[in-house]
Amino acid sequence: MTDDYEHYEAVVVGAGPGGAAAAATLARNGVETLVLERGVDAGSKNVSGGLIYAEESSPYTIDELFPGFREEASDREVTEHYIHNVAGREVKTFDLGELHHHDTEWADSVLRRKMDSWLAREVHEMTRETGGGLLTEVRVNGLLREGAEIVGVTCDELDPIEADVIIAADGVNSELARDAGLMDWEEPDEWFQGVKAVVDMPEGAIEGRFDVDGDEGVAHLFSGDLFENVRGGGFLYTNDESLSIGTVFHLDSIADERAEPQELLDNLLTHPLLTDWLGGEYDELEYSAKLVPDSKKVAHPSPYRDRLLLVGDAAGQMQAQGPIIKGMNHAVTAGALAAEAFVDARSRGDTDAAGERYVAKLEAEGVMDKLRPTRYRTLGKLGEVGPVASAMDAVTDSVVGRAAISALGDRAESLFNSPFLMGMLPDTRMGYVTVPTVIAEELGEPVDGLNTVEPPELDDRIGDLTYDVDEGNPHIELRDNAFAASGTAVTACPVSAEDFGGGCYRDEYVGTNGTEEHVVSLDTQPCVECGTCAVVADTDWTHPRGGKGVEYERG
Amino acid sequence: MHTVVLTKGVPDFREGQVSFDDDGHLERGKTPTVMNPNDRHALRAALQTKVRNGGTVSLMSMGPPGYMEVLQEGMRDVYADDLYLLSDREMGAADTWATAMTVATGIQKLADPPDLVFAGFKTADGETGHTGPQTEWCLDMPLVTHVISLDIAEDEGILRAKRLVEGDVEEIETVEAPLPAFVVADPEFEPTYRRADHRLRHKDLRETAGDRADEFGEYLDDGSDLDPTDWDRFTMWDHAALNLDPDYIGLDGSPTIVAGVDPIPKAPSEREATVVDPNDDAAMGGVVEELAPYAGGD
Numbered sequence: 108m109t110d111d112y113e114h115y116e117a118v119v120v121g122a123g124p125g126g127a128a129a130a131a132t133l134a135r136n137g138v139e140t141l142v143l144e145r146g147v148d149a150g151s152k153n154v155s156g157g158l159i160y161a162e163e164s165s166p167y168t169i170d171e172l173f174p175g176f177r178e179e180a181s182d183r184e185v186t187e188h189y190i191h192n193v194a195g196r197e198v199k200t201f202d203l204g205e206l207h208h209h210d211t212e213w214a215d216s217v218l219r220r221k222m223d224s225w226l227a228r229e230v231h232e233m234t235r236e237t238g239g240g241l242l243t244e245v246r247v248n249g250l251l252r253e254g255a256e257i258v259g260v261t262c263d264e265l266d267p268i269e270a271d272v273i274i275a276a277d278g279v280n281s282e283l284a285r286d287a288g289l290m291d292w293e294e295p296d297e298w299f300q301g302v303k304a305v306v307d308m309p310e311g312a313i314e315g316r317f318d319v320d321g322d323e324g325v326a327h328l329f330s331g332d333l334f335e336n337v338r339g340g341g342f343l344y345t346n347d348e349s350l351s352i353g354t355v356f357h358l359d360s361i362a363d364e365r366a367e368p369q370e371l372l373d374n375l376l377t378h379p380l381l382t383d384w385l386g387g388e389y390d391e392l393e394y395s396a397k398l399v400p401d402s403k404k405v406a407h408p409s410p411y412r413d414r415l416l417l418v419g420d421a422a423g424q425m426q427a428q429g430p431i432i433k434g435m436n437h438a439v440t441a442g443a444l445a446a447e448a449f450v451d452a453r454s455r456g457d458t459d460a461a462g463e464r465y466v467a468k469l470e471a472e473g474v475m476d477k478l479r480p481t482r483y484r485t486l487g488k489l490g491e492v493g494p495v496a497s498a499m500d501a502v503t504d505s506v507v508g509r510a511a512i513s514a515l516g517d518r519a520e521s522l523f524n525s526p527f528l529m530g531m532l533p534d535t536r537m538g539y540v541t542v543p544t545v546i547a548e549e550l551g552e553p554v555d556g557l558n559t560v561e562p563p564e565l566d567d568r569i570g571d572l573t574y575d576v577d578e579g580n581p582h583i584e585l586r587d588n589a590f591a592a593s594g595t596a597v598t599a600c601p602v603s604a605e606d607f608g609g610g611c612y613r614d615e616y617v618g619t620n621g622t623e624e625h626v627v628s629l630d631t632q633p634c635v636e637c638g639t640c641a642v643v644a645d646t647d648w649t650h651p652r653g654g655k656g657v658e659y660e661r662g
Numbered sequence: 663m664h665t666v667v668l669t670k671g672v673p674d675f676r677e678g679q680v681s682f683d684d685d686g687h688l689e690r691g692k693t694p695t696v697m698n699p700n701d702r703h704a705l706r707a708a709l710q711t712k713v714r715n716g717g718t719v720s721l722m723s724m725g726p727p728g729y730m731e732v733l734q735e736g737m738r739d740v741y742a743d744d745l746y747l748l749s750d751r752e753m754g755a756a757d758t759w760a761t762a763m764t765v766a767t768g769i770q771k772l773a774d775p776p777d778l779v780f781a782g783f784k785t786a787d788g789e790t791g792h793t794g795p796q797t798e799w800c801l802d803m804p805l806v807t808h809v810i811s812l813d814i815a816e817d818e819g820i821l822r823a824k825r826l827v828e829g830d831v832e833e834i835e836t837v838e839a840p841l842p843a844f845v846v847a848d849p850e851f852e853p854t855y856r857r858a859d860h861r862l863r864h865k866d867l868r869e870t871a872g873d874r875a876d877e878f879g880e881y882l883d884d885g886s887d888l889d890p891t892d893w894d895r896f897t898m899w900d901h902a903a904l905n906l907d908p909d910y911i912g913l914d915g916s917p918t919i920v921a922g923v924d925p926i927p928k929a930p931s932e933r934e935a936t937v938v939d940p941n942d943d944a945a946m947g948g949v950v951e952e953l954a955p956y957a958g959g960d
Contacts, residue, residue, distance in 0.1 A: 113858055113859065115858070118950070141858050235862070235866075239862070239863040240858075240865065242858060242862065244863075245858075264856075265856055265858055265861070266856045429865060
C-alpha cells in the first residue's frame, strides 16, 4: 500500500437517492465525503418505474433529508391508485387507495434525470463543505484491498482512493457488491426486468384525461392476459407533463417464455383501455429498461464486508408488495442508516464497526422485515413450489374458483388492498395472470374505444436514445457464444429481438468445415445497461467507463 | 504559483470566415479574430498547473483593443484571474522579435513575477514558432519546448516534463528544469487529472470562472456605463507604461523585411477540372499523355 493514495473519510459510489441520502447524512455530521457517479450527470444512467414513497414508519424520508425536494425534484403527488384486471376487452378495475395509503405519508411521481441531478447539486454543496464533493463521469471499477481487507476503491478515471467507509449505492448492477462476493447474477428468478416508455402529453392533457388537479397525479396498474402469460404487470404514472408507462416482469418468466419485452410493452400501449389517456397522437420521448432485484429473495441480510456497506439496489433492497413496488424509499432509508452507522462508529473511535451497526439498524428499523417479509417466507414461498403453484392455478381457473370469485364480487377489492395478503402473495402465474384474468372475465365490463397508437419500432426507440460509444472498448464480452448458452439474450434483452439486426444480440448460423453452428453475436453499441444479458447469457459484464454508454434524458 | 499564458488573436481561418481583397491579400477588417488555436494547448497546461498546484493565471496578449474578446475567451477556458493587453499604435505591425521584446517587458512589469510562462506552438497566421522562444530569450529563463505532459514539484522548485522530439522516429524525452521556466506546449499536450481533489478544484474553478467571464462580458457591452479598463482584473498597458522606446517596437523595431506575398492557391474544389469518360479512348489517351512525364518520377 502506498502513502500516495488519496484518502477520504467516506467514499459514496453512485449518486442516486441511496447515495444522496448517505452523502447528505455523512456531510451533516461533518464527515469528509467524496461521491463518485459514473454518468455524465446524476440520473443519466438511472431508470425507475416512477414513484418515490415517504413511509410513515421509516426513520428517513427524502424530503426530510433534502428540504425542497418535492417542490424542485419530483413531479406530481399521486393521490389515486387503481389496478385494472384485464381479459381481452373485459376489464375490472379496483381502487387500490387503501393499499397505496397504507404507511404512506406521500408518494410522488419522478423522472430520474431531473430528480437525481437536483439531488446531486445539493449533495455537492453539502459535501464540498466537508472537503469532499461530488464528481461525475467517474466509474468505480472495483475494490482496493490491503491484503485481503477492503480499504478503498479503484476507478477507471482516477488513481485508487482509500476511505474509512465505502458506501456502495451503485445500483442493481453493482460491481462493488460482486467484487466483494455479496451478489451474484446467477439466477433469473431473483430479478425483475422493467421496461418503460416516457410519453409526451400536451399541456392540460393530464388534468383533462385523468381528471386530476394541476399538482395531483394518478397511478394505474395492469395485470391479466395482456402480457402473453409472462408473470408481471404494467404501470402508468402521471408526471408533470408526461406519462411513465411500463411493464415489470419476472426475468425467469421472460426468459422461459422467450418473450420480447418491448412487444409486451406494446401490448399495454395498444390496449383499448389506454385510448382516452393516450389520445390520438402518441409521442414517445424515451424508451428505457432496468433490472430490479426481488428483495424477497436477494435483499442481503448482512450487506457489508470490511469497510464496504451496500445500500439500495446494490443490496437487493427493493420491495414488491403485491402490485406496489417500493425501491427508492428503501434506498434512502438504507443510505441514511449506513451513514448514521459510520458516524456512530466513528464517534466511538471504531470505524470498523460501521457494518455491524448498519445491519443492526436495518433490523431495528424494520427495513429487513419489509424487504423479506416473514409471512412470505412461511407461506408465499410455499406457493411457489411447482405442484402447489399448478394446483392453485388450476383451482382458480376452475368452475369452483370462478364461482368463488363471482361470489366475492367487489369484495375482492378489499383483498387487493390488504398489505398482509399482498406481502405473502406467491410470485406465480396465479397472482399475475390467472386471478386477474378470471376476475375480468367474471366481473369485468367491456371497454370501448379504438386505440390507434402505433408504438415506435425498436430501431427507432434505440435511435432516439443518446449514446457515447466507447469505441474499441466493449463493456460486455460473450464468454460462450453458443446459442444454447447465450441465446436467451436475443429475446430477453430489451433492445434486441428475433429477426432484428440492429440490437445488441443476434442469432446466427455459422458454417465451418462442413458443420453449421447456431451462435449468438453481440454489438454493445445499443446497450441500455440493464444487465439482463449478464443473468440470462454467459457474459463478462461491466459498466462502460465514466460518461460512456447510454445517457438517459429522463430516466 | 503564478502562471502567465501568452495568447494571440489570429484571423479565423475556418471555411467561410476569411475575406481576401482582389490581390489575394487577407482583409483583416472583414475577417473575424479568434484565439490562436495552438494557444489552447498552452491554456490547458496552465489550467492543469492551477488545478494541481493552485495559484493564479494571468493571460497576456499584444494587439488592438479588440483582442480583449480573445482574452475573455481564454478566461472562460483557463479560468484566468487577470488579463493583460499590451496595446497601442506604436506596437502595430511588429514582427516576432519586436513582439517578443514587448511581451517580455510586459511580463517583467508584473507585480507578481511568474513561476511559469506558457506559450503555444506557433501561430495560425505567422507559423514561425519564434515568438515564444524569443520572449524566453529576453526573459533569460530555462526553455522547454514541445511539452506533452507536465508536473510541477513546487517544494523542489522544479518542473518535470515529457517533450516530443520529432525526427526520423518520434521520441519522448523526460526533462527537468528549475523554476521559473518557460514552457511551449505541444499540440499533443493532454492535461491529466487523476486525483479526486484535482477534479473537485477544477469543478470549483469552472463555476467561478464562468461567472467572472460573463461579468467581464457585461463591460464589453456597449450599453454598459463601465469601460472595460475599469474592471479591476483587466490591465491595458501602452508603450509608455512599459517604458519602451517606439524605435525598438512595432514596425520600426522589426528587423524582418517581407520580400513578397504569394497568393493563396485556390481550394481544390475551385480548380479547373475536365471530366473524362473512361470509355472514350481518345480522351483517355490524352490523360495518359498528360501523366507520362511523371511516370519516371519527374
